[in-house]
Amino acid sequence: MIGEPELDAAWETDHTTRPAEEIAPREREAGAAGARRPWLWALGGAVIASAVWAGGLYAFGDRLSAPELSYRATENLCQDFEARALSRIAGDLHRYRPMNQQNDHPAVRGAICVLQSGETVSNLSVRTQVDLHRRTDPEAEFDVPSLWLAAEIGVGRTEAVQGLGERAVLIVAPGDAALQLRVLDGGAVFTIETYGTGSSPNTPTDTAALQAAMVEDGRALLAALKK
Known part of the structure; x- marks a missing residue:
């Protein structure tokens, strides 16, 4: 399992919502009963990826053209x-x-x-x-697979999604344990991931x-943030 990185100090937590330290990390099933909390590792991995991405682009940003951004920054993504x-x-x-x-980084504004x-x-x-990528166009790296996602849930299949942004792909983990929808539109990249615990009889299996729900909610999010 991927270790829990510390959150970058630049990330701001909405104090009206649940503090990150109260959230238990995901644990692999090893004969232990009870539900897993399958999303803190994903949050940590995303924070690391965003921090590395932002730092690298900031260093070379002046040498590359800035992408067009037609979406506003969100103050509260939830x-x-x-x-x-x-x-x-669900x-x-x-x-x-x-x-x-x-x-809020000079290279990437993330939420x-x-x-x-x-x-x-x-x-x-x-x-x-x-x-929201402010300095470089993320299109060239859009198809690069996520190593931390593959390490945790395995390499799944990728399906193109039509009619959503400039490009959109859906990644389905082995056994349908997790789904990831990624949308590229100009300098904006949207990601929606769903994880089932597998331990509850009410876990969605369809x-x-x-x-279909992820695509619908993704389309609604793009519309909500459109300038």
């Missing part, structure tokens, strides 16, 4: 990401204290929202991320329905 379609499947995802974080379908036992967790 408010802008309503997740209505996913909530129809129940109200905003009921249990969403966790919101953001980072993350983590939602779950239960307080202590969650059958579905959703992580949404928006990265992968096609989850995919």
